[in-house]
Amino acid sequence: MLDLSTPVQYTKGIGPRLAEVLAGKGIHTVADLLHYLPFRYEDRLNPRGIAELRPGEMATVIAEVRTSGLFRTRRMPIFQMTAAQGRARLKCLWFNGTYLRDRFKPGQMVALYGKVEEDRRSGELQIMQPQFEILDEGSEDNGGDAAEQKLAESLEVGRIVPIYESAGQGRLTARWFRGIIRSALENMPPDRRDPIPAAVRSRMGLIAPNEALWKVHWPDAGESFTDLQAARTPGHLRLIFEELFFVELGLEFKRRQMKAQTGVAFTLNDRAREAIKKILPFHPTNAQKRVLKEIAGDMQKPYPMRRLLQGDVGSGKTIVAFEAAIIALENGYQVALMAPTEILAQQHYFNARRILENAGYRIVLLTGSLEQDRKREIRRHISHGNAHLVIGTHALLEQTVEFAKIGLVIVDEQHRFGVMQRLKLMRKTSEEKAANASSEEPSPSPEPDVLVMTATPIPRTLALTLYGDLDLSVLDELPPGRTPIVTRRVSDERSDEVWEFLRKQVAAGHQAYVVYPVIQENEERELKAALKMYRDLSNVVFADLKVGLLHGRMEGNRKEEVMRRFQSGELNILVATTVIEVGVDVSNATVMVIEHAERFGLSQLHQLRGRIGRGGAKSFCILMTGGKVSEEGERRLDAMVRTNDGFQIAELDLELRGPGEFFGTRQAGLPSFLIANLIRDRQILEAAKREAAAVLEGPNQEISQPEIDRALQHMHARWQNMYGLVEVG
Numbered sequence: 001m002l003d004l005s006t007p008v009q010y011t012k013g014i015g016p017r018l019a020e021v022l023a024g025k026g027i028h029t030v031a032d033l034l035h036y037l038p039f040r041y042e043d044r045l046n047p048r049g050i051a052e053l054r055p056g057e058m059a060t061v062i063a064e065v066r067t068s069g070l071f072r073t074r075r076m077p078i079f080q081m082t083a084a085q086g087r088a089r090l091k092c093l094w095f096n097g098t099y100l101r102d103r104f105k106p107g108q109m110v111a112l113y114g115k116v117e118e119d120r121r122s123g124e125l126q127i128m129q130p131q132f133e134i135l136d137e138g139s140e141d142n143g144g145d146a147a148e149q150k151l152a153e154s155l156e157v158g159r160i161v162p163i164y165e166s167a168g169q170g171r172l173t174a175r176w177f178r179g180i181i182r183s184a185l186e187n188m189p190p191d192r193r194d195p196i197p198a199a200v201r202s203r204m205g206l207i208a209p210n211e212a213l214w215k216v217h218w219p220d221a222g223e224s225f226t227d228l229q230a231a232r233t234p235g236h237l238r239l240i241f242e243e244l245f246f247v248e249l250g251l252e253f254k255r256r257q258m259k260a261q262t263g264v265a266f267t268l269n270d271r272a273r274e275a276i277k278k279i280l281p282f283h284p285t286n287a288q289k290r291v292l293k294e295i296a297g298d299m300q301k302p303y304p305m306r307r308l309l310q311g312d313v314g315s316g317k318t319i320v321a322f323e324a325a326i327i328a329l330e331n332g333y334q335v336a337l338m339a340p341t342e343i344l345a346q347q348h349y350f351n352a353r354r355i356l357e358n359a360g361y362r363i364v365l366l367t368g369s370l371e372q373d374r375k376r377e378i379r380r381h382i383s384h385g386n387a388h389l390v391i392g393t394h395a396l397l398e399q400t401v402e403f404a405k406i407g408l409v410i411v412d413e414q415h416r417f418g419v420m421q422r423l424k425l426m427r428k429t430s431e432e433k434a435a436n437a438s439s440e441e442p443s444p445s446p447e448p449d450v451l452v453m454t455a456t457p458i459p460r461t462l463a464l465t466l467y468g469d470l471d472l473s474v475l476d477e478l479p480p481g482r483t484p485i486v487t488r489r490v491s492d493e494r495s496d497e498v499w500e501f502l503r504k505q506v507a508a509g510h511q512a513y514v515v516y517p518v519i520q521e522n523e524e525r526e527l528k529a530a531l532k533m534y535r536d537l538s539n540v541v542f543a544d545l546k547v548g549l550l551h552g553r554m555e556g557n558r559k560e561e562v563m564r565r566f567q568s569g570e571l572n573i574l575v576a577t578t579v580i581e582v583g584v585d586v587s588n589a590t591v592m593v594i595e596h597a598e599r600f601g602l603s604q605l606h607q608l609r610g611r612i613g614r615g616g617a618k619s620f621c622i623l624m625t626g627g628k629v630s631e632e633g634e635r636r637l638d639a640m641v642r643t644n645d646g647f648q649i650a651e652l653d654l655e656l657r658g659p660g661e662f663f664g665t666r667q668a669g670l671p672s673f674l675i676a677n678l679i680r681d682r683q684i685l686e687a688a689k690r691e692a693a694a695v696l697e698g699p700n701q702e703i704s705q706p707e708i709d710r711a712l713q714h715m716h717a718r719w720q721n722m723y724g725l726v727e728v729g
Contacts, residue, residue, distance in 0.1 A: 004031035021168035038162035050088035195714035199702035212238035244688035251468030263304035287477035305449035311475030312646035313610025333407025366392035512591035587615035597623035598633035602653040
């Protein structure tokens with residue numbers, strides 16, 4: 001008998017060599033193999049007769065190979081195979097089909113799946129690029145009765161057949177996976193204990209795990225084909241819930257473990273309240289008041305705060321973060337603020353000095369580009385406790401940076417840092433002091449509070465998984481004086497009109513951005529490059545204006561100088577790449593022109609647009625497009641013109657790109673789900689989170705301690721082996 005944890009190489013028919021190929025698909029154990037689900041199904045229970053086929057329909061046809069061969073056209077080689085049922089014939093064509101030259105032999109039985117079309121010239125039915133499987137090798141001595149018997153006993157026909165993605169450059173085919181997975185299922189213990197507590201299974205109406213796997217890999221003849229394709233059969237629902245349940249159980253477990261640790265119980269006294277009031281540059285919004293109350297409430301508790309502050313561009317997250325910093329500072333603790341780029345770190349530094357320095361707080365900036373002597377001096381101030389608010393980039397994570405008494409860690413634009421980096425910074429003091437402490441010294445310092453900020457609106461579905469160990473606060477209200485940005489889309493054929501409009505805005509005393517997707521022309525030949533367009537705009541179009549250039553390859557001090565000149569109003573126009581996407585704040589900038597807007601992601605477009613409209617003047621975002629725009633590109637541009645609501649945009653972006661690409665990087669810590677889909681399975685995710693919390697409430701009449709222990713043991717195994725998340729403990 002096999003076990004879920006058995007290495008896949010010990011499964012019959014695999015061995016060490018094929019196990020290496022499967023590892024490339026993330027299949028290491030029997031559990032991985034059994035959760036490698038079909039990506040679609042074919043209805044071969046009642047395959048269609050060729051004579052019944054109609055143009056325009058998707059169909060599965062089982063027929064006999066009659067002829068095949070390769071012929072060449074001016075443009076490409078095309079492989080043609082003719083299959084038949086008696087006298088009824090079906091033509092199949094594959095473009096660039098050289099690889100099929102020796103694949104088919106007359107007399108073979110094949111299963112074909114694809115869209116039926118009518119050849120305009122001959123009127124014959126045909127399928128272009130059909131998916132196919134050869135069902136038998138068809139020898140001359142194969143009598144009709146023997147062939148029918150063989151097909152009847154096959155896993156390939158007379159049933160709904162699962163179709164798997166092939167592996168190892170096509171060597172491990174869908175047919176191979178069917179045989180191997182069937183064999184593995186047959187060798188699983190029939191009485192495998194269910195790791196999900198009985199009360200949860202009852203509430204959710206879940207079938208047993210073995211039954212679910214059988215039904216998903218080998219559907220019953222009466223199963224709804226629509227439900228199969230939509231992953232909504234009882235088998236699919238069981239497996240989807242199980243995967244999400246154990247992710248949510250892990251996140252909830254992590255959250256409760258954190259709350260069991262010793263934190264800093266800050267005091268919110270009158271002195272701290274007065275200090276907060278003094279820094280406010282305007283009357284706070286109701287959303288800011290609500291969020292600060294949530295944060296302050298967490299900071300007063302004896303366990304560490306772990307909170308995500310989510311707000312659209314311009315919603316006032318930074319001032320809330322500074323208010324939280326004051327609570328820690330007034331209690332005698334240091335605060336660290338980590339930003340993903342030097343430009344953003346510098347902006348936070350300048351803002352913090354402007355807002356907080358007059359109150360007597362000492363603020364320092366630590367970035368990678370500083371000279372070594374300057375870095376050493378700043379690190380000395382940090383370790384001695386002379387630096388109160390420490391702002392920096394990844395440089396804060398270096399081993400040489402030691403805090404005297406850190407109480408609050410603020411992480412800006414969290415999705416640009418790995419989860420492990422966040423953990424490393426928030427554990428800095430306790431780990432360092434533990435390493436340096438003698439047995440006679442007191443226990444390490446308490447864990448600091450952590451406030452994570454992001455201006456990227458994250459749909460609740462993603463927030464439940466990506467930040468499931470954090471409590472959530474949302475700034476859903478813009479400060480007074482912020483007017484909605486007018487967004488328009490134009491073709492680059494009308495660039496003269498755009499430049500004239502931009503010139504009028506500059507004449508009225510405002511500034512503008514012009515953004516390009518690449519720096520050098522040879523990166524993407526058809527795109528206008530920032531360097532070339534900078535020369536054109538500064539020397540020709542706007543020769544009488546002051547035009548600056550900013551891109552990611554410039555040295556740190558040069559970037560700082562360009563931004564300083566733009567912020568001070570010395571530059572009228574800033575030509576830039578997406579280096580300005582995060583954090584650059586110039587209230588006088590009222591125009592954002594984005595060239596080749598169709599090439600940008602939706603969230604990226606929204607972030608870029610958020611760089612303007614930060615003052616009282618009406619602001620304009622102009623999306624210029626060149627050439628043909630894809631259907632998906634049209635949806636992105638339409639959404640930008642239609643709404644300024646970052647959460648609506650984030651929902652559409654998630655739908656268009658899918659969870660795995662939403663942040664553009666796996667370092668964000670998003671689980672690599674095998675079965676669940678965060679867009680399709682939102683309601684199941686909500687239920688999984690609810691049930692996970694109920695399990696961890698402790699043993700009761702419904703859920704016993706052994707069931708809880710079993711679920712937690714399974715959770716640890718899943719997190720370690722399948723989800724690729726950070727450690728639970």
